Amino acid sequence: xxxxxxxxxxxxxxxxASRWYGPxxxxxxxxxxxxxxxxxxxxxxxxxxxxxxxLAAGQLQPSQGEVKLLGVPAWGSxxxxxxxxxxxxxxxxxxxxxxxxxxxxxxxxxGFDEAECKQRxxxxxxxxxxxxxxxxxxxxxxxxxxxxxxxxxAIAHDPEVLLLDEPVTGMDPLNRRRVIDLVxxxxxxxxTVVVSSHILYEVEAMTRRVLLVHNGRILAExxxxxxxxxxxxxxHTVALRARDPRRLAAAxxxxxxxxxxxxxxxxxxxxxxxxxxxxxxxxxxxxxxxAGVVEMHSPDENLESVFRYLVAR
Amino acid sequence: xxxxxxxxxxYEARGPLRKARFWPITREALRLVLSKRAFLGLxxxxxxxxxxxxxxxxxxxxxxxxxxxxxIDGRLFGEFLNQQIGFTILLVIFGASGLVANDLRTGAILxxxxxxxxxxxxxxxxxxxxxxxxxxxTLAPGxxxxxxxxxxxxxxxxxxxxxxxxxxxxxxxxxxSLVVSLLTLAISALSRSARVAGLAxxxxxxxxxxxxxxxxxxxxxxxxxxxxxxxxxxxxGTALFGIADREVVMAWGWSALVLALLSLGCLxxxxxxxxxxxxxx
Numbered sequence: 001x002x003x004x005x006x007x008x009x010x011x012x013x014x015x016x017a018s019r020w021y022g023p024x025x026x027x028x029x030x031x032x033x034x035x036x037x038x039x040x041x042x043x044x045x046x047x048x049x050x051x052x053x054x055l056a057a058g059q060l061q062p063s064q065g066e067v068k069l070l071g072v073p074a075w076g077s078x079x080x081x082x083x084x085x086x087x088x089x090x091x092x093x094x095x096x097x098x099x100x101x102x103x104x105x106x107x108x109x110x111g112f113d114e115a116e117c118k119q120r121x122x123x124x125x126x127x128x129x130x131x132x133x134x135x136x137x138x139x140x141x142x143x144x145x146x147x148x149x150x151x152x153x154a155i156a157h158d159p160e161v162l163l164l165d166e167p168v169t170g171m172d173p174l175n176r177r178r179v180i181d182l183v184x185x186x187x188x189x190x191x192t193v194v195v196s197s198h199i200l201y202e203v204e205a206m207t208r209r210v211l212l213v214h215n216g217r218i219l220a221e222x223x224x225x226x227x228x229x230x231x232x233x234x235x236h237t238v239a240l241r242a243r244d245p246r247r248l249a250a251a252x253x254x255x256x257x258x259x260x261x262x263x264x265x266x267x268x269x270x271x272x273x274x275x276x277x278x279x280x281x282x283x284x285x286x287x288x289x290x291a292g293v294v295e296m297h298s299p300d301e302n303l304e305s306v307f308r309y310l311v312a313r
Numbered sequence: 314x315x316x317x318x319x320x321x322x323x324y325e326a327r328g329p330l331r332k333a334r335f336w337p338i339t340r341e342a343l344r345l346v347l348s349k350r351a352f353l354g355l356x357x358x359x360x361x362x363x364x365x366x367x368x369x370x371x372x373x374x375x376x377x378x379x380x381x382x383x384x385i386d387g388r389l390f391g392e393f394l395n396q397q398i399g400f401t402i403l404l405v406i407f408g409a410s411g412l413v414a415n416d417l418r419t420g421a422i423l424x425x426x427x428x429x430x431x432x433x434x435x436x437x438x439x440x441x442x443x444x445x446x447x448x449x450x451t452l453a454p455g456x457x458x459x460x461x462x463x464x465x466x467x468x469x470x471x472x473x474x475x476x477x478x479x480x481x482x483x484x485x486x487x488x489x490s491l492v493v494s495l496l497t498l499a500i501s502a503l504s505r506s507a508r509v510a511g512l513a514x515x516x517x518x519x520x521x522x523x524x525x526x527x528x529x530x531x532x533x534x535x536x537x538x539x540x541x542x543x544x545x546x547x548x549x550g551t552a553l554f555g556i557a558d559r560e561v562v563m564a565w566g567w568s569a570l571v572l573a574l575l576s577l578g579c580l581x582x583x584x585x586x587x588x589x590x591x592x593x594x
Contacts, residue, residue: 057427058427059423059426059427078428078429078430078431079429080429081427081428081429081430082429084427086423086427088420088423088427090420090423091419091420092419092420092421092422092423092424093419093420093421093424094415094419094421095419096345105337105341106424106428108337108340108341109334109337109338109425109428109429109430110428110429111334111429153424
């Protein structure tokens with residue numbers, strides 16, 4: 001049994017933290033605390049989400065203010081990285097290594113012996129469903145597989161804090177679901193997971209606690225449902241790339257939750273607008289399997305409109 | 314009383330930073346480099362001069378009069394090490410020019426620096442790779458040659474007056490290896506392409522030597538000697554082993570100063586370029 005104070009003590013603490021790149025302010029005077037559990041970092045592209053995470057991961061020094069991770073300054077404290085897993089947005093691996101070699105090498109850097117490296121590698125690959133592709137070179141991995149191997153390296157050393165930058169981008173619906181379940185489970189286990197996304201419904205599937213970032217500032221924080229209420233008037237847009245896009249379009253157009261369906265001129269992508277995303281995502285699984293959906297993303301125009309609304313307030 | 318989830322209990326992998334944490338970086342890089350057969354062939358070719366020098370010592374021990382044309386005193390070791398500079402350049406161009414460049418290109422540097430490692434650990438881990446390659450064709454055969462000399466001609470090399478040869482081999486081999494390794498890593502950190510870094514390294518090591526030859530011989534410019542990294546390294550060798558080298562036309566102290574400044578410059582480049590996140594302003 002833990003005390004309430006210990007259970008909610010901030011794992012990550014920003015105190016008037018700013019970061020600028022030359023004349024560009026990426027994060028502006030941010031003061032916030034992140035408690036254990038899953039926290040969604042929500043904001044449009046270029047809002048400062050990645051900078052927020054890089055500061056937390058100790059990969060960037062704050063230009064001003066302080067960022068503390070597990071009670072110590074995140075910058076210049078590599079000893080704390082034993083307890084942190086970072087899944088960066090951009091690719092960060094050696095393409096000529098196999099998935100297994102990649103994880104084993106990184107685990108060695110974390111100080112595990114050979115036997116434990118093997119065991120942890122196998123477990124992490126299993127978690128992200130890459131065991132079958134473990135002996136293939138990363139250079140030949142698809143976008144979704146690359147995302148999953150990045151996630152595997154972040155969780156392989158069993159860290160307390162996980163910083164995941166757009167972890168489900170480029171994944172097919174099935175793996176997206178798996179990763180969302182994994183994040184939720186890690187949060188339930190008591191780990192601190194900060195997961196960034198520009199898709200509200202993606203974050204909502206993982207957690208109810210969100211930080212809204214816009215133009216380098218924390219615009220709002222709290223329960224995701226409040227933000228969702230603001231979104232009701234704006235249809236949610238989902239773009240899907242499928243092997244049989246016409247079949248997919250024909251299937252989804254009949255759903256009551258869908259208000260419009262559009263095929264791109266190249267005939268690869270189907271863009272769907274829905275007013276009830278939960279219902280849409282719930283029904284999508286079977287249709288996605290039948291039509292062979294290989295990639296899915298959600299443009300952030302609708303989220304942008306919420307930010308405009310919040311800024312105007 | 315509210316009951317909270319027991320929560321996650323951290324597995325205590327390692328607490329504080331462990332010692333020699335740079336070693337996995339070196340090990341992995343060396344494994345990759347040495348897994349290429351062509352590279353192993355090049356490494357072995359670096360031992361051909363060693364075999365020739367062993368033959369030289371053997372011939373002189375069998376025919377002492379040959380000493381007049383093939384001296385086997387300290388100069389032999391200095392000339393041998395100076396000769397090996399060429400091999401160190403080839404080895405680092407083919408085996409180490411992509412060490413940092415590839416990490417910068419693929420973003421893998423972030424994978425390293427998000428682990429319990431400092432930037433210094435990363436640099437040391439990478440630096441040990443060219444250092445190992447260079448020492449394997451300078452220090453290792455140099456000391457082996459000395460040991461062979463001692464066994465073939467114990468009366469000659471066992472003399473107290475020649476006891477300086479061993480330490481001089483260590484100093485010169487380490488100087489060559491350190492300068493070449495630092496330069497390799499710095500050039501690698503300035504590029505995102507192993508090929509570009511390799512070409513730049515070739516240009517610096519071979520191109521500057523050609524410029525020196527043109528300026529020194531064509532225009533009688535003595536200070537041009539300081540332009541060439543190879544000649545500066547040779548100048549240190551000539552001083553250590555008492556060799557007469559007509560290309561070395563300035564005091565060795567100048568060369569040592571140039572090499573020291575070059576090394577400091579390389580460290581500065583590494584300090585500013587080795588970052589997990591590239592900042593473009």
